[in-house]
Amino acid sequence: MIYFIGDWLPEANDLNLDGIFTLIDTFDQSEIDYKIIIPKFIPFLRYAWNEHGFFDENHVVQIADYLRAFKTTMDLPMTxxxxxxxxxxxxxxxxxxxxxxxxxxxxxxxxxxxxxxxxxxxxxxxxxxxxxxxxxxxxxxxxxxxxxxxxxxxxxxxxxxxxxxxxxxxxxxxxxxxxxxxVFEQETYQSFSDIYHEFLRHTLVDFDRRNDQVIVDASKVELVEMLAQVDMQLNIIYLLNDSTFNSLSDDRKKDLLAQGQVVVESRHVQRELAKFASGKTHLIPTFPTEINFGTSNTTVKQDIFWQMDQVDDDLVKRTFDYCLKQDTVSLSIEVGVLADVEHFEWLTDRYIVDNFGISFKDMNENLEIELLPKELLKRVGEANSLKNRIKVHFGLPENERLAIIKQARLYVDLTGRPNNYVHALVASTGLPLISTYQSQYLSNGRNGRLIQAGDDVIKAFEYYLEQDSHWNQALVESVSIIEANSITQLSNEWRKLLYEISK
Structure with missing residues (x-):
């Protein structure tokens, strides 16, 4: 039996980004037997799960079940x-x-x-x-x-x-x-941690060290410490995502390797952990891919979906230069800071003033455009065309981000941080993936490029947007990336791992 130890917020909005939830879904679809153990009482969790198409009470053991106190016939929330x-x-x-x-x-x-x-x-x-x-x-x-x-x-x-x-x-x-x-073993407890430990001991009383495994997200420090303090011999697998790895001290990494097996989602992290202990680190990407090709082949428009956490003014200007030369190219940019939306608008207006001598802000709203001199009218039209091809977003909802990806011709990731969930979505659509961060969904030179500097971005635009053969080749290469990270392949990797560590 596989036991997942979980802890989520009552109104979790980003379960699709959660490694444990994603892995549970993979196991569920692959018919790998499992139980979910939730040491805390989390109201409305079933609502959050139902939003993502998942909730099976037969797989879930909550502390409320252990206390047998909340088995209510009332099933409607309070209004x-x-x-x-x-x-x-x-x-x-x-x-x-x-x-x-x-x-x-x-x-x-x-x-x-x-x-x-x-x-x-x-x-x-x-x-x-x-x-x-x-x-x-x-x-x-x-x-x-x-x-x-x-x-x-x-x-x-x-x-x-x-x-x-x-x-x-x-x-x-x-x-x-x-x-x-x-159900309580004592009349008093120092803290809830003691009650959680008691709950885990009772829930895992039939744990079989020969066949059973406990899987926990290494980023959930409280759960990791809780398991370490439970007076039981457990086989523990820590799910360690790239972001958490970057935040851990060397001593904490050594502790995880000493206490159990560690599953990582990128080769870079696997190599780094191997410096501390060999044979206990296993590479299995978190997010599965599936063929879900976009629609950019059906339109002349070439939209670039670009995620960035910091705005490089010079690179933005050169990108505007490129859009000015290529009138079919448009930009959908998602920034990491709300203030950058306003900054981007300022950069756009400044660029139009510098290149067209026009300030849309200063134009009279009652101005009769058709009465402008022909030469000025031409400049206004070109400037307006450019401005309308630049869209800036902050905090995109998941469905809107996916819709943009499906319509895009190229994806650029300049966040410089782990972005595996979005990379998996992009790989599934077959888009060329341009990134400063190496994920398992990017094969440099095949379905995209691993880049370092601003010049590389412009070169990638030219390579993929001006030569259909290059774009088509990236699409072909994406198919093998999708197959290598499909839910079938990932579940097979997990079956293989579970078998090997149980021998």
């Missing part, structure tokens, strides 16, 4: 109308929730999650928080926090779905008030 509020409490609706007023004074606030249900209700005392009730996705209060005048937590209560107080938490520790079904 504002369902709250038991006094008749003299007035509701004032706002963008961030509902403000509660009582006798002309602020009495509390109802907050909602992204699904539109009540997530918490705050009650105020003299304008400060006094009490916060947290609601589960089954519609009952599962926790109440009490805060002092400065907003510091003084005490918390945990409840069952029947309103029975199971435990109360103070600075000195946790007291068990109602030992439901005798």
């Amino acid at each position: 504002a109308a369902g709250l038991d509020l006094a008749n003299n409490v007035e509701k004032i609706y706002g963008n961030s929730g509902i403000l509660l007023m009582k006798n002309g004074q602020s009495y509390g606030k109802i907050q909602f999650n992204k699904y539109g249900y009540v997530s918490e209700v705050q009650f105020f005392l003299n304008g400060r928080h006094k009490q916060v009730d947290f609601y589960s996705d089954h519609g009952f209060i599962y926790r109440t926090d009490y805060l002092d005048a400065e907003g510091n937590l003084t005490e918390a209560h945990i409840y069952s779905d029947q309103g029975r107080r199971m435990m109360h938490i103070r600075s000195e520790g946790i007291n068990i008030d109602d030992n439901l079904n005798g």
Whole structure:
């Protein structure tokens, strides 16, 4: 049996970027048997999973199941109308929730999650928080926090779905008030970590060291430490993504290798870890690819999708020069900082002033364009054409980013950081991939180029956008990249690894 130890936010928006969630999906589609163990109570997690087309309670063991306290017949989350509020409490609706007023004074606030249900209700005392009730996705209060005048937590209560107080938490520790079904081994605990350890020991009681494995995301420090402190002999596989690797100290890397096997998603990281221990690092990319070709062959327009975390003004100017020469080329740029959207607009306006002698900002809105002198009218048309071919984005939703990728002719990644999820999407569409970061989805010279400087970017534009044969060859090469990272291939790699380390 494969046990995944998971920890997600209640309203996770980026599960597709989560390595453990992606691997669970791969195992599920490949019919590899597994269990998901969630040591924490995470309300509304099933809603987040359902959004991504996945939730099978038969595979999931949550701490709530262990406590056997939240097996409620209520299955609907709480709504504002369902709250038991006094008749003299007035509701004032706002963008961030509902403000509660009582006798002309602020009495509390109802907050909602992204699904539109009540997530918490705050009650105020003299304008400060006094009490916060947290609601589960089954519609009952599962926790109440009490805060002092400065907003510091003084005490918390945990409840069952029947309103029975199971435990109360103070600075000195946790007291068990109602030992439901005798599941707690102690009457008091120093912290929740002790309860989590107890839960893991019970859940993994049938762990077979000959055949079973525990898989955990190495970026989840609390879970990693939790497993290290559980008094059991476990076979642990750490999923180590490139971003987490870059943030770890050498001592932390050595600890992971000493405690278990490590699966990485790039050859570079595999080589670096091999310096500390050989034979315990395994390369299996996280995100599977599938043939999902784009539509750029159906239009004359050649759109470049470009991700950057820092704006290089000189490179942007040279890119505008290229777009000016190639009137079929357009730019869809996603920046990493909101302020860069405004900076890009300034660069565009500055470029148009310098090259066309035109300032659209200074033009009279009531100006009759058709009455302009012919020569000026021509310049206005060319400048407007260029401006309309430059789109700048920040924080693109996943579906919008994918739509841009599907329509693009070329992808450029100048973020300089691990970007494996997007690289997998791009490889699946068959786009030439130009990047300063080497992922397993980029084969230099085959389906794209690994670059270093701004000059390389312009050369890549010329190579792939001006010669259809070069673009077509990259598309052909992409097919082998897609096959090498398909869900079938990745699941086979996992089966092979699980077999080898169990021998």
